[in-house]
Amino acid sequence: MLDEILLLTNGPGELSTWVPPVLTRLRQRVPGARIELFLIRDQFAAGTEQTKAEALQLDALSGRSALFRRLLERKTGRRGLVLLLGGAPRDAVLLGRATGYPAFSYTFDARAHHPGLRAVLVDSERTRAAMQARGVNPARIEVVGNLVVDALHEAPAVAAPAADVLLLAGSRPFAARYLLGFLLAAAEQMAKARPDLRFAWVRSRLLPEAVVAEALEGGLAKELGGVGARWVGDRLQTAGGLEVLVLDEPQRYAAMRRAQLAITIPGTNTLELALAGLPSLVLLPLHKPEMLPLEGLWHWLLSGPGLRSLKQRFVWRLAARLPHLALPNLWLNERVFPELRGVFSPAEVASAGLELLEPQRARDVRARLKRLDAQPGADKLVEYVLARC
Incomplete structure (x- = not known):
């Protein structure tokens, strides 16, 4: 059983569509694990993602400074994993090395890979093929599906007035x-x-x-x-x-x-x-x-x-x-x-x-x-x- 799950994300699109369906399932499958989200905002961020992330079922919500502190801490011997849901793969790799946890990432982008990842999870065979064409080891690529589909299917049924x-x-x-x-x-x-x-x-x-x-x-x-x-x-x-x-x-x-x-x-x-x-x-x-x-x-x-x-x-x-x-x-x-x-x-x-x-x-x-x-x-x-x- 995992003790800790460390998630990383960056922009508003990933926070809205990738994080919620994954977080819901992690809570169901590993109810006793501590889940922390590192919100690493970049130049594409809106600047107000913190408020939106606070509504998620997290044990901790942190930013870049907390990530840097975690990179400097000693390994605890606990079991965990690092999962990147938007952002720079190097951040997940560095956090994985600091904690001793395996690091994974999810992406649509064939360029978003790092050799330090345990595996990169992608949306489709199209992305897998493009990533392989860039020299990534096929054994380190896994097609899992499109998280935006999950977000669409699982969105709460909220009524909206008709608009054309x-x-x-x-x-x-x-x-x-x-x-x-x-x-x-x-x-x-x-x-x-x-x-x-x-x-x-x-x-x-x-x-x-x-x-x-x-x-x-x-x-x-x-x-x-x-x-x-x-x-x-x-x-x-x-x-x-x-x-x-x-x-x-x-x-x-x-x-x-x-x-x-x-x-x-x-x-x-x-x-x-x-x-x-x-x-x-x-x-x-x-x-x-x-x-x-x-x-x-x-x-x-x-x-x-x-x-x-x-x-x-x-x-x-x-x-x-x-x-x-x-x-x-x-x-x-x-x-x-x-x-x-x-x-x-x-x-x-x-x-x-x-x-x-x-x-x-x-x-x-x-x-x-x-x-x-x-x-x-x-x-x-x-x-x-x-x-x-």
């Missing part, structure tokens, strides 16, 4: 400040052509009230053609008079199953939308490219004073080289969800959204999404790691 078009401005403050007003302006344009449409903003619980207030003022969004809005009861009313429902985050899965279209940005949410079968328009606005976080060392190298124009050029070149933005597009290697990247207007977003609402186009997208064929993974993942400790 969902607006997802993300959970990161830097994006929401600009994007919410931009999406509201696109919704106004769509409503002019289709007055019958009902719109809803899916509000992330990771967004602080101050950020929401700033976003609704519309000051930053107006630079991109966006609009402000005000609260009218529990709804928003845009500057142009459009009423927009506001859905709490737990309502998002119910809303996805009833909606006709989502307008969103890249991230785990594109996979949630795909698995829910909802046609979606994915946006990467590059009006302010210097605001975007970058992966790895590039983020820190290009964040110094006087490097704004250099980062802008770097982001533009990087965006041009990316074949796809949305996870389902990457996995299927085709543009199932239409994508807009670069500098574009709310009117262009509205036009692309209205096109995706056309019945034949929507049917085609839904049919192509079925090829994802993702399977649940939490049961197999937990069974695998417990059997090897």
Whole structure:
């Protein structure tokens, strides 16, 4: 029987979709184990993940400083395991070496491997093949399934008012400040052509009230053609008079199953939308490219004073080289969800959204999404790691 389980995660997507189904099963299978989550926030984090993680059934919730202290402690002789659910594999390996526990990781990314891991657990044969192509020992790769499927299936049944078009401005403050007003302006344009449409903003619980207030003022969004809005009861009313429902985050899965279209940005949410079968328009606005976080060392190298124009050029070149933005597009290697990247207007977003609402186009997208064929993974993942400790 294990004495301790140490989990590590980083961003809002992993915290919402990967951690809960795994944690639930670990509690069921190893009820006496102490479970600690190290929340190692990086440049992609919203900054408010701590509050969300506090609602989980954990014995301890820690950050980077506590992780460093644990790395310096002596081994206790207890039995345990380390499991990375988002973040840098080296953190799991270092923690495993410090504690003497075997270290595992779960990933969608074929690049996310470290030779110090006991095994890397992946979502699909596609990821396994890509990882093997990068030289990883096949014996150290195990296909367990897709944890986002578990999250979708196990989400509490929370009722949501009906909406035709969902607006997802993300959970990161830097994006929401600009994007919410931009999406509201696109919704106004769509409503002019289709007055019958009902719109809803899916509000992330990771967004602080101050950020929401700033976003609704519309000051930053107006630079991109966006609009402000005000609260009218529990709804928003845009500057142009459009009423927009506001859905709490737990309502998002119910809303996805009833909606006709989502307008969103890249991230785990594109996979949630795909698995829910909802046609979606994915946006990467590059009006302010210097605001975007970058992966790895590039983020820190290009964040110094006087490097704004250099980062802008770097982001533009990087965006041009990316074949796809949305996870389902990457996995299927085709543009199932239409994508807009670069500098574009709310009117262009509205036009692309209205096109995706056309019945034949929507049917085609839904049919192509079925090829994802993702399977649940939490049961197999937990069974695998417990059997090897």
